Amino acid sequence: MAHIPDGLLSAPVLVGGGLLAAAGVALGLHRLDERMIPRTALLAAAFFAGSLVAVPVGPSSVHLLLAGLMGVMLGTATFLAVLVALLLQALLFGFGGLTTLGVNTVNIALPGVLCGLALGPLIRATARPSVRLAAGALAGGLAVLGTGGLVALSLWLSSSAYTPAARVVIATYLPLALVEAFITASIIAFLARVQPGALRPAAP
Amino acid sequence: MTAGSIAQTSPQRDLRLNLVAAFIVLACLSQLHTLPVAAAALAAVGLAAAWRRPGPQLWRRLLHVEGFLLLLFATLPFTLPGQPLFSLGPLTASVEGVERAALIATKVSACVLVLSALLGAVEPARLGPALRGLHVPEAIVRLFVLTARYLGLIRDEARRLQEAMRMRSFRPGTNRHSWRSYGHLVGMLLVRALERAQRVEEAMRCRGYEGRFPHLPQPSPTRRDWAGLVLALVFGLAVTIADRL
Amino acid sequence: MSALVALEGVTVAREGVDVLREVNFALAAGERLAIVGPNGAGKTTLLRALVGLERPSAGQVRLFGTACRSEREFRPLRPRIGYLFQDSDDQLFCPSVIEDVAFGPLNLGCTQAEAFRRAEEVLATLGIGALAERISHRLSGGEKRLVCLAGLLAMQPDVLLLDEPTNGVDTENGKRLRAALRAFPGAMLLVSHDDGFIAELATRALAIEGGRLFPAALHAHPHSHTHSHPHIHPVTAS
Amino acid sequence: MSALVALEGVTVAREGVDVLREVNFALAAGERLAIVGPNGAGKTTLLRALVGLERPSAGQVRLFGTACRSEREFRPLRPRIGYLFQDSDDQLFCPSVIEDVAFGPLNLGCTQAEAFRRAEEVLATLGIGALAERISHRLSGGEKRLVCLAGLLAMQPDVLLLDEPTNGVDTENGKRLRAALRAFPGAMLLVSHDDGFIAELATRALAIEGGRLFPAALHAHPHSHTHSHPHIHPVTAS
Ligand SMILES: Nc1ncnc2c1ncn2[C@@H]1O[C@H](COP(=O)(O)OP(=O)(O)OP(=O)(O)O)[C@@H](O)[C@H]1O
Ligand SMILES: Nc1ncnc2c1ncn2[C@@H]1O[C@H](COP(=O)(O)OP(=O)(O)OP(=O)(O)O)[C@@H](O)[C@H]1O
Ligand SMILES: [Mg+2]
Ligand SMILES: [Mg+2]
Numbered sequence: 001m002a003h004i005p006d007g008l009l010s011a012p013v014l015v016g017g018g019l020l021a022a023a024g025v026a027l028g029l030h031r032l033d034e035r036m037i038p039r040t041a042l043l044a045a046a047f048f049a050g051s052l053v054a055v056p057v058g059p060s061s062v063h064l065l066l067a068g069l070m071g072v073m074l075g076t077a078t079f080l081a082v083l084v085a086l087l088l089q090a091l092l093f094g095f096g097g098l099t100t101l102g103v104n105t106v107n108i109a110l111p112g113v114l115c116g117l118a119l120g121p122l123i124r125a126t127a128r129p130s131v132r133l134a135a136g137a138l139a140g141g142l143a144v145l146g147t148g149g150l151v152a153l154s155l156w157l158s159s160s161a162y163t164p165a166a167r168v169v170i171a172t173y174l175p176l177a178l179v180e181a182f183i184t185a186s187i188i189a190f191l192a193r194v195q196p197g198a199l200r201p202a203a204p
Numbered sequence: 205m206t207a208g209s210i211a212q213t214s215p216q217r218d219l220r221l222n223l224v225a226a227f228i229v230l231a232c233l234s235q236l237h238t239l240p241v242a243a244a245a246l247a248a249v250g251l252a253a254a255w256r257r258p259g260p261q262l263w264r265r266l267l268h269v270e271g272f273l274l275l276l277f278a279t280l281p282f283t284l285p286g287q288p289l290f291s292l293g294p295l296t297a298s299v300e301g302v303e304r305a306a307l308i309a310t311k312v313s314a315c316v317l318v319l320s321a322l323l324g325a326v327e328p329a330r331l332g333p334a335l336r337g338l339h340v341p342e343a344i345v346r347l348f349v350l351t352a353r354y355l356g357l358i359r360d361e362a363r364r365l366q367e368a369m370r371m372r373s374f375r376p377g378t379n380r381h382s383w384r385s386y387g388h389l390v391g392m393l394l395v396r397a398l399e400r401a402q403r404v405e406e407a408m409r410c411r412g413y414e415g416r417f418p419h420l421p422q423p424s425p426t427r428r429d430w431a432g433l434v435l436a437l438v439f440g441l442a443v444t445i446a447d448r449l
Numbered sequence: 450m451s452a453l454v455a456l457e458g459v460t461v462a463r464e465g466v467d468v469l470r471e472v473n474f475a476l477a478a479g480e481r482l483a484i485v486g487p488n489g490a491g492k493t494t495l496l497r498a499l500v501g502l503e504r505p506s507a508g509q510v511r512l513f514g515t516a517c518r519s520e521r522e523f524r525p526l527r528p529r530i531g532y533l534f535q536d537s538d539d540q541l542f543c544p545s546v547i548e549d550v551a552f553g554p555l556n557l558g559c560t561q562a563e564a565f566r567r568a569e570e571v572l573a574t575l576g577i578g579a580l581a582e583r584i585s586h587r588l589s590g591g592e593k594r595l596v597c598l599a600g601l602l603a604m605q606p607d608v609l610l611l612d613e614p615t616n617g618v619d620t621e622n623g624k625r626l627r628a629a630l631r632a633f634p635g636a637m638l639l640v641s642h643d644d645g646f647i648a649e650l651a652t653r654a655l656a657i658e659g660g661r662l663f664p665a666a667l668h669a670h671p672h673s674h675t676h677s678h679p680h681i682h683p684v685t686a687s
Numbered sequence: 688m689s690a691l692v693a694l695e696g697v698t699v700a701r702e703g704v705d706v707l708r709e710v711n712f713a714l715a716a717g718e719r720l721a722i723v724g725p726n727g728a729g730k731t732t733l734l735r736a737l738v739g740l741e742r743p744s745a746g747q748v749r750l751f752g753t754a755c756r757s758e759r760e761f762r763p764l765r766p767r768i769g770y771l772f773q774d775s776d777d778q779l780f781c782p783s784v785i786e787d788v789a790f791g792p793l794n795l796g797c798t799q800a801e802a803f804r805r806a807e808e809v810l811a812t813l814g815i816g817a818l819a820e821r822i823s824h825r826l827s828g829g830e831k832r833l834v835c836l837a838g839l840l841a842m843q844p845d846v847l848l849l850d851e852p853t854n855g856v857d858t859e860n861g862k863r864l865r866a867a868l869r870a871f872p873g874a875m876l877l878v879s880h881d882d883g884f885i886a887e888l889a890t891r892a893l894a895i896e897g898g899r900l901f902p903a904a905l906h907a908h909p910h911s912h913t914h915s916h917p918h919i920h921p922v923t924a925s
Contacts, residue, residue, distance in 0.1 A: 005273070005312050005315065005316070006230045006233065006234045006311070006312065006315035006316075006319070007233060007234040007236075007308065007311030007312040007314070007315045008234070008273075008276075008308060008311075008312065009234070010235075011235055014234075025344075029341055029343055029344070032343055034758075037343065037346055037347060037350065037405070038350065038398075038401035038402050038404070038405045039398060039401065039402075040347055041346075041347050041350035041351045041353075041354055041401065042350075042351075042354050042358075042397055042398055042401045044347065044351040044354075045351045045354035045355045045357075045358055045397075046358060046394065046397075048351065048355060049355065049358055049359070080343070080344060080347055081347070081351075083344070084344060084347045084348050084351050085351060087348065088348065088351060088352060090319065091319075091323045091326065091331060092326075097230065097234075097315060097319070098226060098227050098230050098319065099227070099230050099231050099234050161280055161283055161284045161301075161304060162276065162280075163283070164279045164283050165275045165276045165279050165280075168275055168279075169275070183390070186387035186390070186391070187387070187390060187391050187394060189387075190387060190388065190390075190391025190392075190394075190395075190544060191391065191394070191395065193544045193545075193584070194391065194392075194395055194544045194584050194586070195395050195398070198394075198395070198398060353780065360824070364534075364536075364539040365539065365542050367502055367539070368534065368539055368540045368541075368542060369542070369552075370524075370527070371500060371502075371527060371532050371534075372527075372528075372552055372553040372556055372600065372601075372604065373524075373527055373528040373553065373556040373557060373604070374552075374556050375524070375556065381555055381556075385543075385552070388542055388543050388544065388548075389542055391544070392541075392542040392543075392544075392586070395586065396538065396586065399586075400776075400777065403772070403774075403777040404777055404778075404780050406740050406777075407772055407777050407778045407780070408780065408790075409740075409762070409765065410738055410740075410765055410768070410769075410770045411765075411766070411790060411791040411794060411838065411839075411842060412765060412766040412791055412794035412795055412842065413790075413794055414762065414794070463825075464822075464825065486857070487829075487857040487858070487859050487860065488827050488828065488829025488830050488855075488856065488857045488859075488860050489826070489827035489829065489830050490827075493827065493828075535828055535855070536776075536828075538774075587702070588727070589726040589727030590726060590773065591725075591726030591727070592726055592727065613828075613855055616854055616855055617726075617773070617851060617854055617880065618726065618880065619724075619725045619726045619880050620725075620880070621725055621726075622725075622726055642829075642855065642856065642857050642858065642861075
């Protein structure tokens with residue numbers, strides 16, 4: 001759903017998205033620790049697998065994004081994970097597109113990174129499982145809503161004729177946000193118990 | 205894939221030029237404004253794709269459209285103002301709106317065809333060196349190759365854990381026990397895959413891996429590859445000019 | 450007397466190769482049957498076919514008298530079979546040991562309290578009660594093996610299928626494992642490369658080779674050999 | 688004579704617990720040193736510390752005379768050490784067996800042809816030449832073990848560190864494995880729960896307990912016991 005295909009967006013949006021994505025990826029590369037590469041690649045693969053599962057919602061379909069989880073676990077490397085997974089999907093399955101790679105990367109990764117920055121410290125520091133659960137849910141849900149908002153924004157900036165469709169897009173993201181909030185919270189709770197090191201965007 | 209087949213893959217299309225060509229064509233196609241040119245481009249791409257005798261899954265890919273495209277097709281005719289075409293209750297569809305929807309459908313289809321025809325049947329393992337050949341940063345190339353590999357790893361781990369659950373009489377239902385068990389499954393899957401990823405990387409380092417896959421020198425592009433790139437350039441330029449005329 | 454679990458002319462193909470060819474065998478109540486054979490002979494495949502994880506291309510699997518072909522037919526009978534995977538890591542997925550052991554009983558419809566009580570009981574019997582609160586995937590190899598077995602015993606199955614139960618288990622844990630298996634009242638199918646273990650527990654043996662099962666005899670013949678054991682000395686100079 | 692690999696007062700913590708405490712030891716050229724100890728004693732941790740996968744919190748690791756602290760210092764020396772992981776699945780990552788075995792030589796700068804030639808040679812020596820074209824992660828457990836070892840031998844290392852090499856390996860393959868190890872000219876560190884295996888190969892033994900290493904003696908004392916072996920009979924009625 002967040003995979004905008006080639007042929008839809010206007011040139012300024014494509015170029016702008018591309019530049020933003022390049023900045024994010026550069027930041028991610030700059031701060032990437034060698035030893036984080038396996039984890040980043042693994043989450044990219046998880047993202048890839050998650051988005052092959054389409055959940056029908058009304059006239060549209062949504063799939064898991066896991067951006068909030070990536071934000072908490074990877075920090076800025078989320079840009080890299082999303083870029084790589086999207087490239088792989090475009091090349092192997094024709095999902096999304098090549099020219100929209102930048103826009104899609106920003107739409108998915110940016111909210112995740114922001115959620116990770118905002119809620120990650122709380123998730124790591126708190127000793128209360130209920131607080132962690134709530135923060136995890138918030139990270140998962142907000143990241144999805146952020147993506148929905150950015151997808152709608154990309155459509156709206158490209159052509160005013162897309163406005164009504166963009167509104168419906170946002171609506172379809174609401175149920176996904178709920179599902180992701182639930183899933184992200186439970187995964188984060190599990191990791192906190194079993195492998196707390198994984199919640200820190202730093203090499204073990 | 206065998207040792208022999210690796211050695212024999214050299215007389216193959218050069219992936220670097222393929223990637224560049226695909227990108228140029230997609231960039232040009234995605235910016236078309238007029239329906240006739242877009243339709244002509246789609247026909248040309250379709251013919252070119254059919255000429256290569258692709259498998260049935262290429263055509264099936266065309267049918268896979270993202271939900272919001274359907275949404276666009278449904279709303280555009282009614283939201284773009286213009287010459288009325290027909291009305292449906294209080295809504296009036298405009299000729300411009302229908303045209304715009306058709307334009308988008310044509311462009312998206314053409315792009316999907318180009319992408320799948322040029323790069324659809326490529327093994328991910330071969331894309332790594334091609335990306336490196338295009339001077340993509342080494343870290344991204346490694347991520348790309350590892351991601352492709354971990355896909356299989358995740359699938360295998362998931363299958364084994366699910367079998368273990370079934371063996372102990374797990375039956376999914378709508379109750380807390382089921383949800384919690386699925387939570388454990390996904391969580392453990394992630395934990396195990398993370399650790400496995402880490403250990404596989406360690407095993408590679410122990411065998412002299414230094415962050416680069418031992419890769420064979422890229423075969424230099426053949427004349428056919430260059431011809432393909434030139435063709436792509438000409439095609440892209442032609443549709444763009446025709447579009448602006 | 451009817452067999453508990455049986456294969457009737459079963460052929461199983463993996464990757465297009467027939468790993469088992471028209472295999473017949475039956476496990477009777479109270480029996481402890483060992484299956485031996487070289488690596489890649491198909492021992493694991495045989496166990497997987499018995500519980501319905503591999504589907505035969507010919508022949509049929511019969512569990513407790515019922516012929517099973519589809520997942521629907523296998524499912525209600527699986528709780529009566531405890532299958533220990535060759536790799537413990539594949540079998541543990543709950544965060545803590547006690548949760549993992551209680552998982553089976555919960556699936557059988559026990560209440561939470563009842564399931565945990567059973568789990569604690571089994572852990573105590575195996576002598577690993579102290580592990581209950583540990584994170585299951587951070588145990589050492591031998592501890593994992595015992596926890597996996599506990600998860601099966603907690604379901605109180607009629608039959609145990611054990612795929613190399615002593616793999617990576619040290620002498621001490623090995624003793625506890627043997628004791629627990631000797632105390633198990635039901636029937637048992639053992640796959641192992643450890644002759645001593647088989648000799649101690651099995652009442653009958655079959656050998657698998659070239660996709661076929663052959664009866665094998667358990668010979669007991671005293672012989673003497675020179676054995677060297679690593680002994681631990683008190684520290685002199687570390 | 689200087690040691691090939693050595694630990695000098697090394698302490699390693701895992702999850703905040705000191706698994707190894709001020710451990711000293713050295714492996715000299717030509718030695719075959721066994722390390723024994725119960726599950727969870729820290730044998731695997733010791734091997735990981737030697738190749739730089741665990742970093743000591745105190746003390747230092749010395750490889751071929753060089754003190755190694757950082758990844759940069761370990762890296763150039765690792766190709767001279769062949770480390771067999773406890774779990775084969777962690778070690779096999781190329782699609783086919785032959786590619787996996789050739790991976791090491793390729794990293795050492797061999798040409799494609801040379802690397803594959805070496806790989807084929809090693810596979811033939813181990814008697815598993817027939818597996819060359821198989822998908823590496825679809826082998827049986829014992830086959831995987833041998834392929835992992837082949838991957839190490841193809842790099843022609845000076846030292847082998849083997850973590851439970853005989854796990855899940857059958858008698859036949861076990862013999863080939865022992866023969867291959869006996870033929871290996873370099874030094875060797877063996878971790879195993881298999882007393883017979885250690886007795887056959889090791890020239891010296893250390894026991895690990897409570898995070899410390901103790902010298903252990905390999906006693907050879909003849910004793911006789913009643914042994915039963917499963918024997919394969921010609922088929923009578925399958
Ligand atoms: N996942 C798999 N997919 C395809 N073939 C497999 C798979 N696992 C094993 N095989 C093949 O099936 C055959 C039987 O394997 P199986 O695992 O049953 O052997 P095994 O007797 O259990 O050996 P081991 O003692 O090594 O565990 C082998 O030839 C093996 O290569
Ligand atoms: N990934 C891990 N994270 C944290 N602790 C671990 C991890 N793996 C093992 N440990 C702990 O470190 C200690 C030593 O483990 P190690 O794997 O070195 O034991 P081992 O002697 O190899 O045992 P085994 O014979 O079962 O393989 C154990 O107490 C174990 O619980
Ligand atoms: Mg097996
Ligand atoms: Mg170990």
